[in-house]
Amino acid sequence: xxxxxxxxxxxxxxxxxxxxxxxxxxxxxxxxxxxxxxxxxxxxxxxxxxxxxxxxxxxxxxxxxxxxxxxxxxxxxxxxxxxxxxxxxxxxxxxxxxxxxxxxxxxxxxxxxxxxxxxxxxxxxxxxxxxxxxxxxxxxxxxxxxxxxxxxxxxxxxxxxxxxxxxxxxxxxxxxxxxxxxxxxxxxxxxxxxxxxxxxxxxxxxxxxxxxxxxxxxxxxxxxxxxxxxxxxxxxxxxxxxxxxxxxxxxxxxxxxxxxxxxxxxxxxxxxxxxxxxxxxxxxxxxxxxxxxxxxxxxxxxxxxxxxxxxxxxxxxxxxxxxxxxxxxxxxxxxxxxxxxxxxxxxxxxxxxxxxxxxxxxxxxxxxxxxxxxxxxxxxxxxxxxxxxxxxxxxxxxxxxxxxxxxxxxxxxx
Amino acid sequence: xxxxxxxxxxxxxxxxxxxxxxxxxxxxxxxxxxxxxxxxxxxxxxxxxxxxxxxxxxxxxxxxxxxxxxxxxxxxxxxxxxxxxxxxxxxxx
Numbered sequence: 001x002x003x004x005x006x007x008x009x010x011x012x013x014x015x016x017x018x019x020x021x022x023x024x025x026x027x028x029x030x031x032x033x034x035x036x037x038x039x040x041x042x043x044x045x046x047x048x049x050x051x052x053x054x055x056x057x058x059x060x061x062x063x064x065x066x067x068x069x070x071x072x073x074x075x076x077x078x079x080x081x082x083x084x085x086x087x088x089x090x091x092x093x094x095x096x097x098x099x100x101x102x103x104x105x106x107x108x109x110x111x112x113x114x115x116x117x118x119x120x121x122x123x124x125x126x127x128x129x130x131x132x133x134x135x136x137x138x139x140x141x142x143x144x145x146x147x148x149x150x151x152x153x154x155x156x157x158x159x160x161x162x163x164x165x166x167x168x169x170x171x172x173x174x175x176x177x178x179x180x181x182x183x184x185x186x187x188x189x190x191x192x193x194x195x196x197x198x199x200x201x202x203x204x205x206x207x208x209x210x211x212x213x214x215x216x217x218x219x220x221x222x223x224x225x226x227x228x229x230x231x232x233x234x235x236x237x238x239x240x241x242x243x244x245x246x247x248x249x250x251x252x253x254x255x256x257x258x259x260x261x262x263x264x265x266x267x268x269x270x271x272x273x274x275x276x277x278x279x280x281x282x283x284x285x286x287x288x289x290x291x292x293x294x295x296x297x298x299x300x301x302x303x304x305x306x307x308x309x310x311x312x313x314x315x316x317x318x319x320x321x322x323x324x325x326x327x328x329x330x331x332x333x334x335x336x337x338x339x340x341x342x343x344x345x346x347x348x349x350x351x352x353x354x355x356x357x358x359x360x361x362x363x364x365x366x367x368x369x370x371x372x373x374x375x376x377x378x379x380x381x382x383x384x385x386x387x388x389x390x391x392x393x394x395x396x397x398x399x400x401x402x403x404x405x406x407x408x409x410x411x412x413x414x
Numbered sequence: 415x416x417x418x419x420x421x422x423x424x425x426x427x428x429x430x431x432x433x434x435x436x437x438x439x440x441x442x443x444x445x446x447x448x449x450x451x452x453x454x455x456x457x458x459x460x461x462x463x464x465x466x467x468x469x470x471x472x473x474x475x476x477x478x479x480x481x482x483x484x485x486x487x488x489x490x491x492x493x494x495x496x497x498x499x500x501x502x503x504x505x506x507x
Contacts, residue, residue, distance in 0.1 A: 250460070252460055309428055342455075342456045399448050
């Protein structure tokens with residue numbers, strides 16, 4: 001692997017930027033692997049990376065139907081935070097945020113993490129009470145959180161209209177929350193995994209599993225059959241389809257989540273601002289675009305195209321909070337198909353198939369969990385038992401009624 | 415935006431309707447196992463293709479009905495009344 005450094009950058013620039021090698025290899029698929037990871041999004045790539053790096057698994061294949069990072073890893077709004085309510089969520093997501101904080105160094109790839117905080121705003125005294133309780137819970141979990149007054153919020157976000165149709169009574173900030181570059185996270189993990197021997201095979205679709213007893217013996221793909229010891233699926237919205245191929249069902253509903261960006265403007269907004277009551281969140285990217293997201297569309301869909309009704313509702317709410325944005329043009333609007341679980345917490349760990357491991361159900365908030373998702377899944381696969389941080393997120397929790405009903409999962413009401 | 419043909423009022427825009435989730439979910443017997451109950455409560459058919467769902471024409475006639483919609487194209491393949499079954503649904507049983 002060619003290391004990236006300022007010295008290297010300057011040296012290559014002097015030579016007209018020739019001599020850069022590709023960030024990852026394009027290997028041919030072999031006939032047999034120790035672990036096959038299905039899905040080349042952030043979670044799949046991070047799992048493959050940690051399998052090779054931390055656990056020394058030599059023969060790992062990562063299969064991606066299209067191109068890596070083209071699903072939800074390339075469609076999210078790049079927020080990383082760990083302001084969760086329940087201790088099990090907090091400890092998992094804070095592990096992830098800590099990994100994010102060291103990720104550029106770990107991967108030798110600048111993921112452009114910018115920790116300018118995230119503010120959840122309260123529009124009524126009752127909402128402020130709930131936010132206080134939430135802040136207390138976060139602090140008890142050992143994670144940073146501060147309750148803000150309306151004046152504090154006005155100071156941090158001067159362009160926010162605090163006396164609008166949705167008056168602001170206060171809020172909650174996690175200062176360590178932030179925004180990073182999603183493509184860089186995908187590319188960084190892909191480059192690191194490839195350098196450690198992971199075969200990243202794009203354009204390879206999984207079409208079936210060959211099973212013997214309760215184990216998978218091989219994976220059928222569009223490029224032939226691969227024998228393998230263990231399989232991990234991290235395929236987000238396609239999880240129900242793949243689980244069906246393996247012979248079990250999941251408590252997942254695939255729905256559409258939209259986001260949009262405006263034309264770029266000068267910096268006006270440091271933290272990410274979330275309103276649970278009106279179901280919208282806003283941040284400004286490094287390029288200056290205002291990034292806006294909101295509620296998921298209401299019906300099941302694999303189409304990756306949002307409905308105008310929801311986009312209009314989100315924009316109307318955002319313009320009440322930020323009247324100055326009314327003159328901005330929306331440059332792009334897009335949607336991803338997200339895998340929603342009944343309790344809005346992920347499903348990670350073992351499945352009814354002995355050597356098939358699952359990482360899905362991230363719904364509207366999987367990006368922030370990428371490094372921890374990879375780290376914990378890699379250990380789960382190698383040790384054949386759930387990593388301590390994900391024990392509460394197993395598929396069997398629905399049978400036991402031990403839901404992790406995390407209203408904070410996407411920072412907005414569900 | 416969907417154009418949903420309400421069986422009572424004819425085609426209307428999506429914003430007049432409220433989504434009611436999957437059709438034909440049957441409650442298991444009282445003596446069901448934990449697994450059957452879990453499936454009833456949480457596991458949903460999540461097909462990539464034709465899907466049977468309920469809609470309420472809340473800003474119209476106020477009546478519930480079923481629709482079969484393709485989840486990959488959003489095309490509404492047919493609408494039918496509550497109490498009726500779709501052919502696909504019967505085929506699956």
